[in-house]
Amino acid sequence: ADILADLGLASRRLHSIHGDMTSHDTLTAANVAGSSLIIIASGDDAHNLEAACKALEINPGVHIYIRLYRSGLRKMMNLATYPNLHFFSPYERAADALMEELGAGSRSGDQAEPSA
Numbered sequence: 001a002d003i004l005a006d007l008g009l010a011s012r013r014l015h016s017i018h019g020d021m022t023s024h025d026t027l028t029a030a031n032v033a034g035s036s037l038i039i040i041a042s043g044d045d046a047h048n049l050e051a052a053c054k055a056l057e058i059n060p061g062v063h064i065y066i067r068l069y070r071s072g073l074r075k076m077m078n079l080a081t082y083p084n085l086h087f088f089s090p091y092e093r094a095a096d097a098l099m100e101e102l103g104a105g106s107r108s109g110d111q112a113e114p115s116a
Helices: 024-029 045-058 074-077 089-109
Strands: 039-040 063-067 085-088
Touching: 024 045, 039 045, 063 089, 085 089
Parallel strands: 039 063, 063 085
Antiparallel strands: none
16 A cells, blocks of 8 residues: 555655665665655654665755654764764654643633543
8 A cells, every 4th residue: 555645745746665675675675865855754763763774875965854752862872973974853843842732722721621
């Protein structure tokens, strides 16, 4: 099954990897060498970081967005040497959006009714 087609994102310019994303053969087959942007978003931080490092070996100029569950890992990396690496955590973004919404609600006078 093609996940991009299932999501309505089918395009000759978009590719998803089905296989070991830490394998040079898989990354080569996914045209990492010709890519301008890669999003790495598996559920395993170590695999995401390993795949990103291998993708950079193949294409040092590619911009890579890496999903990290443990966002503290990015603080351990010297990102100044990798300006084209970007990290995101959907959990942090969701928490930030929730806190913003809760803060906006309390500022506007909207308060949740206590539950019975």
